[in-house]
Amino acid sequence: MSDAHTRIDQAVNGSDVVLFMKGSPLFPQCGFSSRAIAILEHCGVAFSSVDVLQDQEVRQSVKEYSDWPTVPQLYVKGEFVGGSDIMMEMYEAGELQELMQKKGVAAAAS
Amino acid sequence: MPMAADDIETMIREAIPDAEVEITDLAGDGDHYAARVVAESFRGLTRIKQHQAVYKALGDRMGGVLHALQLTTVVPE
Numbered sequence: 001m002s003d004a005h006t007r008i009d010q011a012v013n014g015s016d017v018v019l020f021m022k023g024s025p026l027f028p029q030c031g032f033s034s035r036a037i038a039i040l041e042h043c044g045v046a047f048s049s050v051d052v053l054q055d056q057e058v059r060q061s062v063k064e065y066s067d068w069p070t071v072p073q074l075y076v077k078g079e080f081v082g083g084s085d086i087m088m089e090m091y092e093a094g095e096l097q098e099l100m101q102k103k104g105v106a107a108a109a110s
Numbered sequence: 111m112p113m114a115a116d117d118i119e120t121m122i123r124e125a126i127p128d129a130e131v132e133i134t135d136l137a138g139d140g141d142h143y144a145a146r147v148v149a150e151s152f153r154g155l156t157r158i159k160q161h162q163a164v165y166k167a168l169g170d171r172m173g174g175v176l177h178a179l180q181l182t183t184v185v186p187e
Contacts, residue, residue: 024167031178032180033180063173067162068162068165069165069172069173070165070172070173078153078160081158082157082158082161083161083181085180085181085182086158086161089157089182090157103171
Protein backbone atom coordinates (compact mmCIF):
# COMPACT_ATOMS: atom_id res chain seq x y z
CA MET A 1 0.00 0.00 0.00
CA SER A 2 1.43 3.37 -0.98
CA ASP A 3 1.95 6.16 1.50
CA ALA A 4 -0.68 8.28 -0.19
CA HIS A 5 -3.17 5.43 0.09
CA THR A 6 -2.41 5.18 3.81
CA ARG A 7 -2.89 8.92 4.23
CA ILE A 8 -6.26 8.70 2.47
CA ASP A 9 -7.27 5.76 4.66
CA GLN A 10 -6.34 7.70 7.77
CA ALA A 11 -8.30 10.76 6.64
CA VAL A 12 -11.36 8.72 5.62
CA ASN A 13 -11.44 6.83 8.90
CA GLY A 14 -10.33 9.78 11.03
CA SER A 15 -13.66 11.67 10.99
CA ASP A 16 -17.30 10.82 10.46
CA VAL A 17 -17.59 13.12 7.46
CA VAL A 18 -14.61 13.81 5.22
CA LEU A 19 -14.51 15.84 2.03
CA PHE A 20 -11.57 15.62 -0.38
CA MET A 21 -11.61 18.94 -2.17
CA LYS A 22 -9.61 21.59 -3.98
CA GLY A 23 -8.82 24.36 -1.54
CA SER A 24 -10.20 24.84 1.97
CA PRO A 25 -13.79 25.22 3.20
CA LEU A 26 -13.19 28.97 3.54
CA PHE A 27 -11.43 29.28 0.19
CA PRO A 28 -12.55 26.55 -2.18
CA GLN A 29 -10.53 26.59 -5.41
CA CYS A 30 -13.15 25.05 -7.67
CA GLY A 31 -16.88 25.48 -8.21
CA PHE A 32 -17.66 21.84 -7.54
CA SER A 33 -15.76 21.87 -4.23
CA SER A 34 -17.48 25.10 -3.30
CA ARG A 35 -20.87 23.52 -3.94
CA ALA A 36 -19.95 20.45 -1.87
CA ILE A 37 -19.01 22.67 1.09
CA ALA A 38 -22.26 24.63 0.80
CA ILE A 39 -24.25 21.38 0.87
CA LEU A 40 -22.42 20.10 3.96
CA GLU A 41 -22.98 23.44 5.70
CA HIS A 42 -26.69 23.26 4.89
CA CYS A 43 -26.76 19.75 6.34
CA GLY A 44 -25.34 21.25 9.53
CA VAL A 45 -22.90 18.43 10.16
CA ALA A 46 -19.36 18.55 11.49
CA PHE A 47 -16.86 17.60 8.79
CA SER A 48 -13.19 17.64 8.02
CA SER A 49 -11.62 18.32 4.66
CA VAL A 50 -8.48 17.36 2.79
CA ASP A 51 -7.07 19.84 0.28
CA VAL A 52 -5.76 17.71 -2.59
CA LEU A 53 -3.93 20.72 -4.03
CA GLN A 54 -1.58 20.51 -1.05
CA ASP A 55 -0.67 16.89 -1.72
CA GLN A 56 -0.12 15.77 -5.31
CA GLU A 57 0.17 12.10 -4.31
CA VAL A 58 -3.16 12.16 -2.55
CA ARG A 59 -4.64 14.07 -5.48
CA GLN A 60 -3.70 11.20 -7.81
CA SER A 61 -4.37 8.31 -5.43
CA VAL A 62 -7.80 9.46 -4.32
CA LYS A 63 -8.99 8.83 -7.89
CA GLU A 64 -8.04 5.17 -7.65
CA TYR A 65 -9.12 4.84 -4.04
CA SER A 66 -12.82 4.89 -4.93
CA ASP A 67 -12.51 4.48 -8.70
CA TRP A 68 -13.74 8.06 -9.05
CA PRO A 69 -11.92 10.37 -11.47
CA THR A 70 -12.79 13.71 -9.93
CA VAL A 71 -12.65 15.78 -6.76
CA PRO A 72 -14.62 16.61 -4.56
CA GLN A 73 -15.34 13.25 -2.99
CA LEU A 74 -17.47 12.76 0.11
CA TYR A 75 -16.98 9.97 2.64
CA VAL A 76 -19.33 9.31 5.55
CA LYS A 77 -18.22 6.88 8.26
CA GLY A 78 -15.55 5.51 5.97
CA GLU A 79 -17.91 4.93 3.07
CA PHE A 80 -17.71 6.71 -0.29
CA VAL A 81 -20.93 8.63 -0.95
CA GLY A 82 -20.18 10.40 -4.23
CA GLY A 83 -19.07 13.61 -5.89
CA SER A 84 -20.79 16.99 -5.80
CA ASP A 85 -23.49 16.09 -8.35
CA ILE A 86 -24.57 13.08 -6.30
CA MET A 87 -24.36 15.15 -3.12
CA MET A 88 -26.66 17.77 -4.67
CA GLU A 89 -29.15 15.18 -5.91
CA MET A 90 -29.21 13.47 -2.54
CA TYR A 91 -29.48 16.76 -0.67
CA GLU A 92 -32.42 17.91 -2.79
CA ALA A 93 -34.18 14.59 -2.21
CA GLY A 94 -33.50 14.80 1.54
CA GLU A 95 -31.45 11.62 1.29
CA LEU A 96 -28.15 13.12 2.36
CA GLN A 97 -29.61 14.52 5.57
CA GLU A 98 -31.25 11.12 6.15
CA LEU A 99 -27.95 9.31 5.61
CA MET A 100 -26.15 11.60 8.07
CA GLN A 101 -28.86 11.01 10.65
CA LYS A 102 -28.94 7.25 10.12
CA LYS A 103 -25.18 7.04 10.45
CA GLY A 104 -25.31 9.09 13.65
CA VAL A 105 -23.12 11.92 12.39
CA ALA A 106 -22.52 14.74 14.87
CA ALA A 107 -23.95 18.19 14.21
CA ALA A 108 -21.65 21.10 13.48
CA ALA A 109 -20.64 23.20 16.48
CA SER A 110 -22.56 26.45 16.17
CA MET B 111 -7.62 21.66 -25.51
CA PRO B 112 -11.22 21.61 -24.43
CA MET B 113 -13.53 18.95 -25.73
CA ALA B 114 -16.41 19.32 -28.18
CA ALA B 115 -19.90 18.51 -26.93
CA ASP B 116 -20.42 16.07 -29.80
CA ASP B 117 -17.32 14.09 -28.79
CA ILE B 118 -18.60 13.74 -25.24
CA GLU B 119 -21.95 12.54 -26.51
CA THR B 120 -20.36 10.06 -28.94
CA MET B 121 -18.07 8.56 -26.30
CA ILE B 122 -20.95 8.06 -23.86
CA ARG B 123 -23.16 6.52 -26.57
CA GLU B 124 -20.41 4.14 -27.64
CA ALA B 125 -19.99 2.78 -24.13
CA ILE B 126 -23.66 2.91 -23.12
CA PRO B 127 -25.57 2.13 -26.33
CA ASP B 128 -29.04 2.64 -24.86
CA ALA B 129 -28.17 6.07 -23.46
CA GLU B 130 -29.98 9.25 -24.36
CA VAL B 131 -27.45 12.00 -23.91
CA GLU B 132 -28.10 15.68 -23.56
CA ILE B 133 -25.09 17.98 -23.32
CA THR B 134 -25.27 21.62 -22.26
CA ASP B 135 -22.32 23.97 -22.65
CA LEU B 136 -22.66 25.82 -19.36
CA ALA B 137 -20.23 28.65 -19.89
CA GLY B 138 -20.11 28.75 -23.69
CA ASP B 139 -16.37 28.13 -23.54
CA GLY B 140 -16.31 24.48 -24.57
CA ASP B 141 -14.89 23.59 -21.19
CA HIS B 142 -17.76 23.51 -18.71
CA TYR B 143 -20.48 21.08 -19.59
CA ALA B 144 -23.50 19.51 -18.03
CA ALA B 145 -24.50 16.06 -19.20
CA ARG B 146 -27.83 14.41 -18.60
CA VAL B 147 -27.71 10.71 -19.39
CA VAL B 148 -30.88 8.62 -19.45
CA ALA B 149 -30.42 4.87 -19.79
CA GLU B 150 -32.47 1.80 -19.06
CA SER B 151 -29.23 -0.02 -18.30
CA PHE B 152 -28.82 2.21 -15.21
CA ARG B 153 -31.79 0.47 -13.60
CA GLY B 154 -30.81 -1.30 -10.40
CA LEU B 155 -27.45 0.46 -10.19
CA THR B 156 -26.58 2.83 -7.36
CA ARG B 157 -25.98 6.49 -8.27
CA ILE B 158 -22.28 5.90 -7.77
CA LYS B 159 -22.28 3.02 -10.27
CA GLN B 160 -24.31 5.05 -12.78
CA HIS B 161 -21.86 7.92 -12.63
CA GLN B 162 -18.92 5.51 -12.80
CA ALA B 163 -20.36 4.02 -16.00
CA VAL B 164 -20.38 7.48 -17.61
CA TYR B 165 -16.90 8.33 -16.30
CA LYS B 166 -15.59 5.02 -17.68
CA ALA B 167 -17.07 5.89 -21.07
CA LEU B 168 -15.07 9.11 -21.04
CA GLY B 169 -11.90 7.33 -19.98
CA ASP B 170 -8.94 9.49 -19.11
CA ARG B 171 -10.61 12.59 -20.57
CA MET B 172 -12.50 12.92 -17.31
CA GLY B 173 -10.50 14.96 -14.86
CA GLY B 174 -8.06 15.62 -17.72
CA VAL B 175 -9.09 17.66 -20.77
CA LEU B 176 -12.63 17.50 -19.50
CA HIS B 177 -12.37 19.31 -16.22
CA ALA B 178 -15.89 20.32 -15.50
CA LEU B 179 -18.73 17.96 -16.25
CA GLN B 180 -21.83 18.33 -14.16
CA LEU B 181 -23.43 14.93 -14.42
CA THR B 182 -27.00 13.77 -13.96
CA THR B 183 -27.93 10.15 -14.54
CA VAL B 184 -31.54 9.08 -14.93
CA VAL B 185 -33.40 5.79 -15.21
CA PRO B 186 -36.35 6.17 -17.62
CA GLU B 187 -39.80 6.20 -16.00
